[in-house]
Each structure stands twice: as C-alpha cells, then as structure tokens.
Amino acid sequence: MGDTYAGKRRGRQREADRNDARLFQAAREVFAEHGWDAPVSEIARRAGIGMGSLYRRYPSKELLVQRMRIAGMEQLVAQARTALAEEPDPWAALVRFFRDALADQGTGGPLLPLVGGRLPATDEVLTAAEQLRAALDALVDGAHWAGVLRADFTSADIPLLLEHLTPRIPVTGERATALHLRYLDLALAGLRTPDPGQPTALHGTAPQWAELRDLWNAPES
DSSP: OHHHHHHHHHHHHHHHHHHHHHHHHHHHHHHHHHOTTOOHHHHHHHHTOOHHHHHHHOSSHHHHHHHHHHHHHHHHHHHHHHHHHHOOSHHHHHHHHHHHHHHTSOSSOOSHHHHTTSBOOOHHHHHHHHHHHHHHHHHHHHHHHTTOBOTTOOTTHHHHHHHHTOOOOSSOHHHHHHHHHHHHHHHHHHHBOOOTTSOOOOSSOOOOHHHHHHHHBOOOO
8 A cells, every 4th residue: 555655656656757857948049039927828829738737836927947956956966976976077067067968958048047036045955056056166176176167167167058058049959059069169168278488367266156146036125
C-alpha cells in the first residue's frame, strides 16, 4: 500500500514537472512576443494546459514568473555543480557550464528584459540567488586559481553574459542553440587569460551582485 501511494506521488510530481517545463517555455515565448501584459490564457493554450490546471498550481501571473525565476537559478546551480564535479580541469568546467546553460535556454529568449524589476525579492528568491552566487563563485575562483581566466572577470558577469548570449532568434530551437553556442565560442576566447603584451583591461567595471538584485527585483516599498 505504501509503495503504491509513494509511486502515485512520484508520478504526480513527474507530471507536474513536465507541465512546469511546458509552462515556462510557453511563458518565455509569449512574454517575448507580447510583453508583460500578455494574457495568461495564451500561455496556457501554447503549453497545452487547461486554465484550471494552471491556476491551481499558479493562481497568478506573478507567482508563475517567481517560480520561473527560482527554477532558472536552481538549474544553473545544478549545472555549475555538475561541471565542477565531472570536469577536473577548471577551464573545462567553466566551458561545460556555459554550454550546458545555453543548450537549455529554449527559444523564448532572456527573461530579465521582460520581467526584471517587476517582482519583489521573496525569501525563496534570495535563497536561490545566494546558492547561485556560491556555485558561480566556485567556478570562477577555480579558473582564476588555475590562471586560465582573466582576472577582471567575476561570477557576477556570468548571469548578464548568459542574457547577452541568448537573444530571441526567429529560427528553430536547434538552430537558435547552434547560433548561441557559436557566439559562446567567441566570448570564451575573450575570457581566457591574455597572452603577455596583449591588452588586459575590459571596458567598464564588473557588475556587482547588488546591481543584479536591483535589476531583477521590484524596489522595496
């Protein structure tokens, strides 16, 4: 009886996860096409999920997007940890992380320009952000220690670099991913420690994690 009940729970959770994946992808696409004011009904329609099912899980657009933000950070944390665990070479770990992150972005384009600054930073959002910072710090610190990553590149550069590398392109998902990875190769060439005699300074200073928080979250009232 217990095994049957546990199996049913796992099955329901897998179905919920699949629904979330479809919802998140549909939401990215709909927001990219219609902006923040896009109707939730269009998100549900494109995801192939009934409005009742959507509202039972996410009673408002804001709650849906908050969960998208958190899930996105959790995915990056998992990818960073996997790269560090499976790639003994620090540069290979950094490259693995970027490639995995870009390959999983989908076709909707960056979320930050669409919803950044609209929603408050909840405790769950802040916890996810701290976990992301720690995971990216580990990637960058390892590459700095090995002397393979330019010294003025920081972990806070990574979220914005990923945003720049994933513009919405009106092509198929596979072609969009191929183009994103092509430009990642160009960006990675600029992240390696410069050879002696080459210019070493980047334009402007690195972003601060506090700046990223201000970009994403609504001002505190």
